[in-house]
Amino acid sequence: MRGGNWVGVVGRRLRKQTSYFSVHSTSSTSTEYPNILGPYLPDVWTPTNQSHRPQSSAIFSNGNSARIIDGKPIAKDIKFRIAGEIQRMKAAIGKSPGLAVVLVGQRRDSKPYINIKLRACDEVGIATMVEELPESCTESELLDVVSRFNEDPSVHGIIVQLPLPQHLDEEKIMTVVSPEKDVDGFHPLNMGNLALRGRQPFFIPCAPKGCIELLLRFGVQISGKRSVVIGRSKIVGLPTALLLQRHHATVSTVHSFTKNPEQITSQADVIVSDVGIPNLVRGNWLKPGSVVIDMGTNLVKDTSSRHGFRVTGDVCYEEAIKVVSAITPVPGGVGPVTISMLLSNTLDSAKRAFRFT
Amino acid sequence: MRGGNWVGVVGRRLRKQTSYFSVHSTSSTSTEYPNILGPYLPDVWTPTNQSHRPQSSAIFSNGNSARIIDGKPIAKDIKFRIAGEIQRMKAAIGKSPGLAVVLVGQRRDSKPYINIKLRACDEVGIATMVEELPESCTESELLDVVSRFNEDPSVHGIIVQLPLPQHLDEEKIMTVVSPEKDVDGFHPLNMGNLALRGRQPFFIPCAPKGCIELLLRFGVQISGKRSVVIGRSKIVGLPTALLLQRHHATVSTVHSFTKNPEQITSQADVIVSDVGIPNLVRGNWLKPGSVVIDMGTNLVKDTSSRHGFRVTGDVCYEEAIKVVSAITPVPGGVGPVTISMLLSNTLDSAKRAFRFT
Numbered sequence: 056m057r058g059g060n061w062v063g064v065v066g067r068r069l070r071k072q073t074s075y076f077s078v079h080s081t082s083s084t085s086t087e088y089p090n091i092l093g094p095y096l097p098d099v100w101t102p103t104n105q106s107h108r109p110q111s112s113a114i115f116s117n118g119n120s121a122r123i124i125d126g127k128p129i130a131k132d133i134k135f136r137i138a139g140e141i142q143r144m145k146a147a148i149g150k151s152p153g154l155a156v157v158l159v160g161q162r163r164d165s166k167p168y169i170n171i172k173l174r175a176c177d178e179v180g181i182a183t184m185v186e187e188l189p190e191s192c193t194e195s196e197l198l199d200v201v202s203r204f205n206e207d208p209s210v211h212g213i214i215v216q217l218p219l220p221q222h223l224d225e226e227k228i229m230t231v232v233s234p235e236k237d238v239d240g241f242h243p244l245n246m247g248n249l250a251l252r253g254r255q256p257f258f259i260p261c262a263p264k265g266c267i268e269l270l271l272r273f274g275v276q277i278s279g280k281r282s283v284v285i286g287r288s289k290i291v292g293l294p295t296a297l298l299l300q301r302h303h304a305t306v307s308t309v310h311s312f313t314k315n316p317e318q319i320t321s322q323a324d325v326i327v328s329d330v331g332i333p334n335l336v337r338g339n340w341l342k343p344g345s346v347v348i349d350m351g352t353n354l355v356k357d358t359s360s361r362h363g364f365r366v367t368g369d370v371c372y373e374e375a376i377k378v379v380s381a382i383t384p385v386p387g388g389v390g391p392v393t394i395s396m397l398l399s400n401t402l403d404s405a406k407r408a409f410r411f412t
Numbered sequence: 413m414r415g416g417n418w419v420g421v422v423g424r425r426l427r428k429q430t431s432y433f434s435v436h437s438t439s440s441t442s443t444e445y446p447n448i449l450g451p452y453l454p455d456v457w458t459p460t461n462q463s464h465r466p467q468s469s470a471i472f473s474n475g476n477s478a479r480i481i482d483g484k485p486i487a488k489d490i491k492f493r494i495a496g497e498i499q500r501m502k503a504a505i506g507k508s509p510g511l512a513v514v515l516v517g518q519r520r521d522s523k524p525y526i527n528i529k530l531r532a533c534d535e536v537g538i539a540t541m542v543e544e545l546p547e548s549c550t551e552s553e554l555l556d557v558v559s560r561f562n563e564d565p566s567v568h569g570i571i572v573q574l575p576l577p578q579h580l581d582e583e584k585i586m587t588v589v590s591p592e593k594d595v596d597g598f599h600p601l602n603m604g605n606l607a608l609r610g611r612q613p614f615f616i617p618c619a620p621k622g623c624i625e626l627l628l629r630f631g632v633q634i635s636g637k638r639s640v641v642i643g644r645s646k647i648v649g650l651p652t653a654l655l656l657q658r659h660h661a662t663v664s665t666v667h668s669f670t671k672n673p674e675q676i677t678s679q680a681d682v683i684v685s686d687v688g689i690p691n692l693v694r695g696n697w698l699k700p701g702s703v704v705i706d707m708g709t710n711l712v713k714d715t716s717s718r719h720g721f722r723v724t725g726d727v728c729y730e731e732a733i734k735v736v737s738a739i740t741p742v743p744g745g746v747g748p749v750t751i752s753m754l755l756s757n758t759l760d761s762a763k764r765a766f767r768f769t
Contacts (some may be wrong), residue, residue, distance in 0.1 A: 091624055093634075093658035095610055221454035226611055243611060247604030250654070251646050253452055254583055267448055277450075279669045281676075287657065289608050297607070300644065300665060301450035305676065308657060312636045319638075319662065330458060 058159065059175075062372075094300070098287065098311040100332050115139040122381040124269055124348070130391035133268075134179055137398050141180040144411055152405030153182040154238070154397075155204040159197060159223065160190035165216050174213070177396045184210065189377055194223055198231055205233040211404035212238030212397075217290075236406070238400040250297050258400045263295040265392035266327055266348050269301065273381060275325065275346050278303035283323035284317065285309045285336065285369065291329035291350050316340070328369040338374030347375055347382040350389050447522035455644065455668040457689050476575035479738040481626055481705070488626075491536055494755050497535040501768055509762030510539040511569040511595070511754075512561040516554060516580065524572050529571070532751045538758055541567065551580055555588055562590040567760035569595030569754075574647075592764070595757040597621075598646065607654050614764075615757045620652040622749035623684055623705050624659065630738060632682065632703050635660035639682035642673065642693065643665045644725065648686035648707050656682070673697070685726040695731030704732055704739040707746050 138187035145151050154176055156169060167273055176226070178185045186200050197219075199319065204210045211234045219225050234244045240260035248256035282304040292308065300306045304325065309316040317340040320326055328336050329350035341347065351369030368385030375382050383389055502508050510531055513526060526542070533540045543557050549659045554576075561567045570593045576582050605613035627634055639661040643649035649665065657663045661682065666673040674697040678684055683744035685693050686707035698704065708726030725742030732739050740746055763769065 090628070091616065091621060091655075092606075092612065093609075093655070096660060097739060142738040169609060215618065226608075232610070243604030243608055244601045245604070246601030246607050247602070249449075249598055250603050250607050250650060251583075252644070255449065259448065264448060279671055287609070298448075298450070300667075303450065303453060303667070303669040305664065305670040305673075307676075309662060310657075312660040314636055316662075319664075325578070341674065359754075 064206065069101050096312075100311045100330055100335065101360065106346060111393065121376040121379045122273075123376075124273055124346075124383040124388060126265070126383060126388045126390060126392040129269065129272055130395040132391070133395040133399060134175065134346075137395070137402050138179040140402055140406075144405070144409070145180070148409060148411060150405070150409055151180055151182060152211045152401045153184065153207075153209045154214065154401045155184045155186065155207070155210045156199070157186050157188070157200055157204070157213070157215045159188045159216070160220050162216075162218075169216060171331060172397060175398055176401070179398050179402075182209070190220055192223075194227070197223060197228060199232050201228065205231075205236060206406070210236060211408055212236055212401040214239055214397075217397045236404060238397060238404060239290075240267060240294065240400070246289070246294065246297075249294055249301075252301055258404070259298065259395040259396075260290060260294040260402065262291045262329070262350055262389060262393045263298050264314060264391050264396040264400075265351065266295055268392055269296050269348060269383065270346070273346075275381070277325065280304050280324040281307075281322055282325035282327070283307045283309055285319045285320065285326065285328040286330040286350075288329060292327075295327050295329070295350070299327070330369045332369055333367045334369075334371040336370040336375070338371060338378050341375055341378045343378050345378075348389060349378050349383050349385050351385060352390065419709060440459045453669075457668045457687055457692065478733040478736045479630075480733075481630055481703075481738050481740045481745060483626060483740060483745045483747065483749045485534055485565045485621070486626065487752040490752040491755060492531065494752070494759050495536040501762070501766070502537070505766060506537060507762070507766055507768075508537055509568045509758045509768050510541065510564075510566045511571065511758045512541045512564070512567045514543050514545070514554070514557055514561070514570070514572045516545045516549060516573070517577055519573075519575075526573060528751060529754060532757070536759075538755060539566070547577055549580075551585070554580060554585060558585065558588050560687055562588075562593060566767070567593065568765055569593055569758040571596055571754075577697070588766065593761060595754060595761060596647075597651065597757070603646070603651065604656075606651055606658075609658055613748055614761070616655065616753075617651040618757065619648045619686070619707055619746060619750045620655050620751040620754040621745050621757075623652055623707065624655050625749055625753065626705060626740065626746065627682065627703070630703075632738070634682065637661050637681040638664075638679055639684070640664045640666055640680035642677065642683065642685040643687040643707075645686060649684075652684050652686070652707070656684070687726045689726055690724045691726075691728040693727040693732070695728060695735050698732055698735045700735050702735075704736050705746060706740050706742050708742060709747065744747060 073265050098350055139149055160170060173183050188197060195318065204213045213232050214350060216230055217225065229241050230243065232242060234242045235257050238258050240256060240258040241307060245256040245258055248254040249259060277299060282299050284296040287308050287310045296306050296308050307319055309319055320344050322341045323345060325346050327348045328340060331351055331353055333353045333355050349368035349370040349371055353365045355365050355367050357365040366386045517528060520606040530540050530725055545554060561570045570589050572585055572589065574582065586598050587600065589599060591599045592614050594602055595615050597613060597615040602613040602615055605611040606616060634656060639656050641649050641653040641663065644665050644667045653663050653665050664676055666676055677697045678699050680699060680702060683698060683704050684705045684707060688708055690710045690712050697759055704727055706725035710724050711721045712724050714722040723743045
């Protein structure tokens with residue numbers, strides 16, 4: 056599966072990550088293999104089929120159409136409850152939650168995500184602060200901004216919008232965000248407490264939390280089930296795998312080094328994908344009757360659309376709905392629930408800070 | 413596989429863990445499912461066959477005998493190099509590494525492990541301090557001891573021997589150990605940095621590190637290979653799975669909730685087991701030509717032995733050697749290398765503290 060020169064959504068994310076090589080190369084000691092932690096290699100997927108249109112003959116069908124896991128009403132319900140809680144907080148103690156967003160540079164593709172988050176905060180009564188820094192800002196300037204938000208008692212959640220420009224050490228900056236305000240759940244302390252069963256992180260990353268929320272709300276049994284996570288990003292794939300395991304699924308993680316990933320995915324009862332390649336997961340990758348959570352968010356050209364593109368997931372939806380028992384659409388599946396989980400994490404943080412129950 | 417009433421090595425460990433229920437029950441908020449992190453359920457395995465003697469007719473054979481992955485000469489080699497490094501450190505700066513061991517109560521089964529560690533430290537020139545506390549000590553007394561070692565500049569590694577008595581909060585105490593002296597690698601910050609590719613924990617847990625060391629030294633290809641970890645303990649199973657994934661294996665974790673685990677293990681090129689049940693893994697669980705790392709350490713009755721028992725792993729060795737291409741024996745496989753990894757972690761910590769390269 057490797058070695059392709061596919062570039063796109065994932066490609067951009069990877070260029071940043073290759074800089075971790077330098078972190079790695081300093082770690083060797085004379086008493087151990089320098090590569091005991093494994094060589095850092097970026098995940099480069101090569102799509103099996105560039106076509107965005109399904110080959111319907113390639114799939115097997117269970118004869119039924121799948122249940123659509125619609126995230127919008129669930130997100131609405133969660134937001135409604137959050138808004139109620141914030142009103143109750145304001146009435147009782149005169150306080151409300153605050154979210155700070157740090158934005159470096161003018162990445163055109165970051166803006167819509169930020170705007171969605173800000174609008175959602177506004178809807179439920181979370182105050183927002185946006186700090187915009189120029190593309191050329193120094194690491195020290197960025198760290199100062201983060202530290203200021205760490206100290207600010209009106210801020211309960213801090214988001215540093217990723218990816219950052221190449222010259223900034225993303226890992227270092229994520230570590231400086233206070234674990235108690237890390238509403239994205241990316242701090243290594245929170246990730247460790249997510250990995251270690253019996254422990255409690257301050258925050259669970261929003262997209263994986265949204266994934267589990269959907270599975271629970273739709274009554275999908277997780278415990279004892281075979282589940283496969285396609286992709287191992289620190290934002291989605293890794294924490295989703297850890298969370299599924301906490302729910303006692305038997306979890307396999309498939310990534311760009313996996314040979315014949317479809318052999319593994321086709322054994323799974325629950326499949327979660329977050330790779331960033333449209334139509335990577337074809338109908339014949341899926342077990343009949345399985346449940347699919349498509350976490351991919353890919354922009355593909357579409358001349359028939361007003362914007363010239365449309366949003367699609369990693370799963371070939373038209374093929375999948377003929378095979379699986381339930382599937383999230385893209386857009387409108389995990390996405391809206393992910394946003395509501397950010398609001399939920401911010402509210403939880405404020406409650407903790409104010410000791411409000 | 414669940415529901416049995418098997419008690420033994422694993423049973424004891426589990427009794428302690430059930431106390432995490434209380435940590436969990438405080439975590440719900442009104443805006444989310446209380447069980448988004450999953451219900452905390454202990455792993456209770458039921459052995460498929462209590463017999464310690466193999467049924468040779470049950471296995472399939474590749475006709476060859478397996479290569480034995482002997483950990484003893486490798487451990488000796490690592491210890492030799494560590495001793496040399498410590499001599500060099502003493503000669504250059506007049507300092508040597510120090511390891512502190514905290515022992516609560518008089519657990520008969522903890523003593524041999526502690527003694528092996530202390531003797532190994534002595535052999536290579538690591539100073540050791542043992543603090544013994546009575547079974548009835550309070551949490552505050554134990555935390556004071558740990559904090560004192562955290563502050564002590566002559567201490568570079570701290571081990572709190574597990575399991576602790578029921579009345580002590582193991583998770584809390586492990587979090588108080590400074591991440592920079594956590595030579596066991598169990599602190600959530602270190603575990604998070606192990607999980608997150610591209611990051612560097614201060615320490616990797618010793619047994620998983622030993623497992624990878626053996627695979628690397630024996631030239632076993634990990635990248636792109638199917639690997640299965642049987643058991644998901646925070647000490648062995650979880651960090652081993654995370655480490656194998658950093659080496660780009662396709663990792664599946666099998667645990668007590670997994671139905672028909674042999675269907676998954678029999679697809680794996682590399683199998684690691686740490687469950688605590690003798691002979692759980694039979695010949696027909698294994699793929700011909702695969703590599704087996706047996707991390708189990710189980711005491712079974714043996715009237716023919718001088719001590720009345722013998723040590724055995726999780727894998728039915730007599731069956732496995734007819735199927736696999738390489739396997740670690742128990743004892744004498746991962747065990748000795750695990751001890752040498754503790755020494756290596758302690759040396760690394762001292763080098764970091766003294767800025768000695």
